[in-house]
Amino acid sequence: DLQAGWTAVDAYLTDQLAPGDETLDAALAASDEAGLPKIAVAPNQGKLLHLLARVQGARTILEIGTLGGYSTIWLARALPPDGRLISLEYDPAHAELARLNLDRAGLNEVAAVRTGAALDTLPKLEAEGAGPFDLVFIDADKKNNPRYVEWALRLTRPGSVIVVDNVVRGGRVVDAESSDEAILGTREMFDLVARDPRLDATAIQTVGSKGYDGLLIARVVS
Numbered sequence: 001d002l003q004a005g006w007t008a009v010d011a012y013l014t015d016q017l018a019p020g021d022e023t024l025d026a027a028l029a030a031s032d033e034a035g036l037p038k039i040a041v042a043p044n045q046g047k048l049l050h051l052l053a054r055v056q057g058a059r060t061i062l063e064i065g066t067l068g069g070y071s072t073i074w075l076a077r078a079l080p081p082d083g084r085l086i087s088l089e090y091d092p093a094h095a096e097l098a099r100l101n102l103d104r105a106g107l108n109e110v111a112a113v114r115t116g117a118a119l120d121t122l123p124k125l126e127a128e129g130a131g132p133f134d135l136v137f138i139d140a141d142k143k144n145n146p147r148y149v150e151w152a153l154r155l156t157r158p159g160s161v162i163v164v165d166n167v168v169r170g171g172r173v174v175d176a177e178s179s180d181e182a183i184l185g186t187r188e189m190f191d192l193v194a195r196d197p198r199l200d201a202t203a204i205q206t207v208g209s210k211g212y213d214g215l216l217i218a219r220v221v222s
């Protein structure tokens with residue numbers, strides 16, 4: 001079937017271009033053992049985030065939605081030694097495991113996980129004078145995506161990049177009648193990005209080991 005084909009091709013692409021190493025594999029294994037949901041980005045998507053951060057020359061990264069820190073490791077590895085990543089996670093158990101995984105990856109100097117609902121933590125970050133972030137990766141509760149994009153705009157600068165994951169949702173994003181709050185949040189996010197003159201964006205559909213979905217990439221222009 002289609003999914004089997006996508007998974008096989010993802011395995012091939014990952015094997016060729018984004019092979020796991022012990023650290024990344026250990027982070028996933030620890031997440032599985034702890035019973036975390038298997039909703040981390042795929043390895044080749046993690047590599048895409050890593051490359052985007054490199055191409056962007058990012059020195060500061062904000063991630064919303066840490067889980068076990070898998071995407072966090074990909075992103076943090078793109079930073080220079082004096083770079084900084086802050087990742088926001090609601091679930092204390094997820095945050096704790098992510099810290100352990102980052103520690104094992106030797107990234108605890110570069111990457112910090114802040115526990116709490118992101119909409120509570122983001123104003124604190126702003127009050128602390130955090131940012132501007134060169135890259136923001138949004139991958140938490142989808143219903144709040146419009147709010148996260150608004151916060152990303154407050155905490156970035158012209159030239160920053162904002163990436164939003166899971167914006168196609170098996171094609172359901174086009175269902176204007178949907179009452180699913182993830183779809184509603186995603187559609188409101190698209191409306192917001194489309195009409196905000198400070199953002200220039202595109203979105204692409206993706207298929208792979210994680211099914212049929214997509215991501216949005218925006219550049220802060222002013």
Ligand code: SAM
Nearest residue numbers: 040041065067070071089090117118139140141
């Ligand atoms: N970025 C991770 C990766 O690819 O490895 C996956 C993140 S997972 C899709 C979403 C995470 O967002 C979960 O760990 C969940 O607990 C967290 N989350 C849900 N609601 C949140 C909120 N309001 N604030 C912060 N994190 C939240």
